[in-house]
Amino acid sequence: MEISYNYIDSLAPNGDAIKNGKKLAKNMFQNRCISGDDTVIFGECTGSGKKPYICSVDFIDKNNPVGRCSCPSRQIPCKHALGLMYAYADGLSFAIEEIPEDILVKRGKIDKRNENKEKKIKEAKENSRETAKPKTKTQITAAVKKINIQLEGIALADKLLKNILQMGLASVDTATAKTMDDQVKQLGNYYIGGIQTSFIEIMLKLRVMAQQYHNSEQNDSDNYENSISDVLYLSSLLKKAKSYLTEKVAKEEMVTTLDTESEIEEQIGHVWKLEDLMFYKKYIENASLVQLSFYSYDDVSRKEYVDEGYYICLENGEIFKTIGYRPYKAVKYIKEDDSTYGILELPQLYIYPGGLNKRVRWDGYNLRELDSVAITKIYAMAKENYAEVIKSVKNQIKNALSDKNPLALLKISDVFIVTEKEKQYLQISDSTGTKQVLMDIGYITIKTTGLMKKFSKELLTRSALLVMFENDIESGLLAAKPLSIVTEHEIVRLIY
């Protein structure tokens, strides 16, 4: 069994766990053992308690090692399990021992759980939307009741928003923001979590503005630009949600179904489960994904960290997104995502409803090394006609409720510099001469265009570029931010 340091790092929930695990690996393990079949390592680690912690890492499923430990930590794997793996990777001696009884029992439980999961998947496949049994009267009544509550909540949210707009965003001071917060809190009783979050975001931004005003800091209309965009998003959402739910509640056959064509369900507050996606046939079987880029940021208004992965599907060239949320409160216990460098082979790739770059997730995967065939394939999948891409991007972003930062992989035919007011911008073009300006815009704060400028024209014109679009109303530019470069032989990441 071979375990690399990088692989162990990728399993760790956060950087501190890596650091602590490495420290423990050196000399804190009293017994280090490995099973004869090389599938489990286990040992005892000295901790702050009287008795040493008994910990193990089971590699029976090579792609999904299970760390177990008797310590009270809620991190999985904990620093002790990580330390044990680092000790193994360091080449420290491990005595060959029988697999402990409790691990065998737990393996049995996992097998049973996997069986149940497979059964569920099988059932979900069989029990799809087309073949599902009609809903019972009780289920329909419950659904109608829920929708009516949602409509009540939407009416309340609408009233709150209108009140703010009537008085003006600048009228929100710290005192009124506090009163509004209480009212926004009440929205939590109406099954409209998505709407509530949007409202919280607006209130947070307005509170910051109020604070700036209080501190006599600069507070001009530019600073309100973001809040106004959020207000427009929320008002559009309220309008669409109201008409969607009203229509839904009016037709009995629609009451228990979910809209899978748009993101409205999620935007109102629905949390998609894998079974839902399976039920609505929102999945691809045996898909292969390659991560082209990764970014993580702190969403202060949502009080959580957001990890985003940008992947290309080797089967159809679609660019997908993964989004992982780590609320501040649980940040220690939720694994932080990281850059992934191989090919993810997925038995099922679940796809959320959405626009150009749909959100995806999966449950179990096999990681294979990224080979030259796959890279060449990715390069060949890059879009050669910018006009088509730009058209679809504009079509998406004109919708107030859509993702405003679509991604695309563009093949570069030419690249040059244009200068405006002493600022130099990179501009790429396709074989027809359609141009696309590159800028450091959007919510990704890491600057990348400067890195691009270091490369020669010859190199760049043999490459494709993963970009994120953003439309800047003020400048009237639909600009693209470079995230990664793809050639026939390599993927060069400009962020993470």
Next chain:
Amino acid sequence: MKIQALNDLHNELNRLFIAGSRFAKGDPRISKYIPLLTKMGEKAPVMKRLAEKVNILVTAEQNDAAEALVDVGAFLNSILATQGSSSLDLEETKIKGQLTKYPSTSNPYSQLRPVIEALTLVKPGRYEVIVNAHKAGQLDDFRLYEYIVAGLDDKYSELANYIQDKVIPDIDSVFIPYLLDTYDVKGGRGDASRLSLLHKLNYDNTEILALEAVENAEQIVLVEAIHILSELKKHEKLLLTLSKDKKAAVREAALAGLIKMDSQQGKELMIETLSGSKFKQAVEAAKCCREDEYALRILSIVKEYHDKLLEPDLEPKTFDKYEENFNDIFDALENKDQELVYEFYIYLFEKSGYFNLIKNKMSYQRDKIPRTILFNLNNNSSKKEIKERELKIYERICTKKNIKVYPELVKMYYNFSRNLYTKKDVYNIFSKYYITGKLDSSVIYGIGDYPGAAAILHLGDSSVCNRIDPDWQKLFEHKKDAFAIAARLDKDNAKSPEGKKNIDMVLTFLAADKKSGSYSFAQRELIHWILGITEEEEHEKIKEKLQYK
């Protein structure tokens, strides 16, 4: 295509969002767009719809205005989203990038993010993050280069210095374009570092940059430029001119530069300045001068300042001023490897009476001269024969009287001598310092392997035995048990009857071993260990037993 009127309307609507929709009715700043949009609507129906929506807004009653405002705002945004131009219609120039190969970007987010944060955010532990990442080879990633170069301007100077001294030189010339891109000749400390690094990385045009800095730079970059130019004898004239500059730092750097380039005129100028009232400006230059003739002239100037200090009946203020001057000019003896200079050191310790005069000063003032002497002795010891001579100087200055004030002297002496003397000689010389309490046990191991009390527990280790004379073990034997007992104690077992008995044993040993009214460093370590594992209410009792304050 950008339509200015739409952007203007967008700004007006934003104003209304901020001020409140209650002001919408009849707002002339918004109404004025209706005719224009209506006219545009003759060709584009979408503009007609926009005009209608704007009209609804400016005619709406207060209660309906909010609805009308978001309606027109969302509609206008949707139009503007389709109007965005994806390119800039400007003159195109060729990209100047030189790299013909893409670098590897295999460092994952989990490794890069802490480094970027450490280089961009102000938070504790940044220095360690950068040092560890550098040691692990994680900084050689082109995505980090801009951040690393920006780190040269970091307000935390230790971090900026580490980047300048270690990180960039290790990764090498790949940084040259990044340094050039961000170099500002009129800039500050970070730009001086950039210039210095460009020189260090053998950038071809460093001399041109340095000459440009002489013309245009502010003080700090100019000083760096002088350092660079001082490597080329052809710039002697320029440096002579700069040695008369109105800025003291520039004069100082130019003078040092002249000495480095072995300028005869520079040396005379240095001696002249060192003899005058602005002598401080020549100290750096004097440090660089190793030539016998000038070394002795420098020594005689230093001696003059020393003698002034010893003049009888000096006013306290005058004494303080003379003393400050002596401390400053003493640095000029750096790099002076002359017999007379060493004799002066010994004279200072043995006969001058200088140390008696300053014995009541604050420690940093009191230690300045001995520390400089130790530094100079170590600094000059590149050859074995020189070392032997300096050992003799150590022997002379490590008298009982002196080490009472400067125990540091013995440690330096020990480290200096253990590579030259036999183990037995080392024992014979230094055990007497230990017995008289001037040397703690950690010194036996050189620097830092087992500091403090723990050192005694490792006397038997083979790695230690090989380095020291066996007599050291005998010297510490009677203490070893007590230290071993103490090391086995912890907070839990210290409360048990057995633990209390052991603590009593160690305390008895410590009280009996106390020398000349004070505890050695090792003993103090042991006392703090015992205090750490015992209850707070017992501390007074323990301190009383040990007569420890």
